[in-house]
Amino acid sequence: MRLTAKVWPIDHPHPAFPHEKYGWAWIVNVKLIYRHSPPTKWFEAFVDSGSPWCLFHAGLCKPLGITLESGVRDDLGGIIQGAKVPVYFHKVKVLLALEQFEAMAGFSSGLTVGGILGRRGFFENFTVTFDSSAAPPTIELIRSYRV
Amino acid sequence: MAPEERITALKEAPPNGWVAFSDDENHVVAYGATYEEAVSEAQRRGFAEPVLVKVPEDWTVRVMRA
Numbered sequence: 001m002r003l004t005a006k007v008w009p010i011d012h013p014h015p016a017f018p019h020e021k022y023g024w025a026w027i028v029n030v031k032l033i034y035r036h037s038p039p040t041k042w043f044e045a046f047v048d049s050g051s052p053w054c055l056f057h058a059g060l061c062k063p064l065g066i067t068l069e070s071g072v073r074d075d076l077g078g079i080i081q082g083a084k085v086p087v088y089f090h091k092v093k094v095l096l097a098l099e100q101f102e103a104m105a106g107f108s109s110g111l112t113v114g115g116i117l118g119r120r121g122f123f124e125n126f127t128v129t130f131d132s133s134a135a136p137p138t139i140e141l142i143r144s145y146r147v
Numbered sequence: 148m149a150p151e152e153r154i155t156a157l158k159e160a161p162p163n164g165w166v167a168f169s170d171d172e173n174h175v176v177a178y179g180a181t182y183e184e185a186v187s188e189a190q191r192r193g194f195a196e197p198v199l200v201k202v203p204e205d206w207t208v209r210v211m212r213a
Binding site: 006007008009010011021022041042043044057059060062063111112113115136 | 207
């Protein structure tokens with residue numbers, strides 16, 4: 001499937017790129033299912049090859065019936081040095097368009113976005129091609145089934 | 148929704164909350180401090196299948212590394 005990138009606000013034009021009023025981001029709509037819960041509504045998640053895992057905002061736990069702190073705990077930091085925040089891992093199903101995959105995903109209240117699709121769970125199930133030469137940019141996802 | 152309209156909609160949303168768009172993503176239909184509040188308000192307004200966006204505290208450019 002080929003999807004179009006979405007625009008994402010920036011605080012103010014960057015001095016190095018003064019004519020850019022917003023950025024394009026690889027954002028896709030996903031739903032989550034936990035065990036036999038009803039799926040969440042569609043929400044936006046960022047495709048991020050720099051993240052080892054899929055991460056989701058902890059605010060999604062309650063509607064899914066997940067007890068946040070019962071998961072496997074780790075601490076999450078950003079690329080810029082700073083405070084780390086706890087992240088708790090739970091196994092969920094992720095729906096993306098007509099595809100579905102399972103992921104041991106981290107949930108954290110410190111996440112600034114709804115979701116991040118990282119390497120484990122997402123990139124290991126899709127061949128992903130980013131095309132920033134197009135206007136608007138596009139992302140192509142081809143499902144891969146490992147044997 | 149044109150890119151500029153989406154930018155305006157997101158920037159007008161309360162920080163740290165959730166914004167619900169219509170299922171065609173052309174209109175903002177609700178805001179909420181939590182995911183559940185935004186979904187509930189969208190449904191109350193007749194939008195059963197909204198598309199949710201988590202709004203950050205600010206729009207600082209972030210680079211992730213987990």
